[in-house]
Amino acid sequence: MPSTGRCRSALPATTNVLMLLCAMYFISYIVRQNISTAIIAIRPEFHLSNTQAGLIFSAFGYPYLLFQIIGGVTADRFGPRRTLFFSGLVWAGATVLTSFAWDFYSLFAARILMGFGVGATLPTATRAMQYWVETRKRGFAQGITHAFSRLGNALTPALVVWLMAVVTWRGSFIVIGIAGFVWVVAWYWYFRDDPHEHPAITDAELAVLPKRREKGPPPA
Secondary structure, eight states: OOOOOOOOOSSOHHHHHHHHHHHHHHHHHHHHHHHHHHHHHHHHHHTOOHHHHHHHHHHTHHHHHHHHHHHHHHHHHHOHHHHHHHHHHHHHHHHHHHTTOOSHHHHHHHHHHHHHHHHHHHHHHHHHHTTTSOGGGHHHHHHHHHHHHHHHHHHHHHHHHHHHHHHHHHHHHHHHHHHHHHHHHHHHHHOOSSGGGOTTOOHHHHHHSOOOOOSSOOOO
């Protein structure tokens, strides 16, 4: 059989992309939930009232809601590779910036920034799977990615408490933020919006993946 000139990897490229998306769901749910555990140390340090602590928790939600829509539109226009790269930079950066907060207002601002970044990720991840998951496996792909998000949610309290004991609450945000930056680099390096452009994709994988629609007017 003639060579296609494509690189071969230990796992199929489609599997690697799905694993990257699972990792994104896992980390992004940690960065959105870690404040709930770290607040036990932050609150006395910043002298936060009950109302202020509640506002810190809710600050994430409003931009998150808005950027669910904006993120999806952006992914449609610019592609999931770039959209997840930049949104990942935002939520990873917001996580690190949280470690430098010094009062209620700076912490509130970091959580708003977090909502912008994380809000754009979920619709974009779904968009990324459009051409990378064969039609008959889309339910499985959605199921496993969402399972990893719940796993991140479940492990966050124990992970953050352990990191706080080792490197303080500020250090815990830095460590988690760095993990986010590592994912961002891996994503941009490996993923391609069009599977045909990926050096590790095989002809067998391409044969079962959905066909990309060419730009142009819709069929009559």
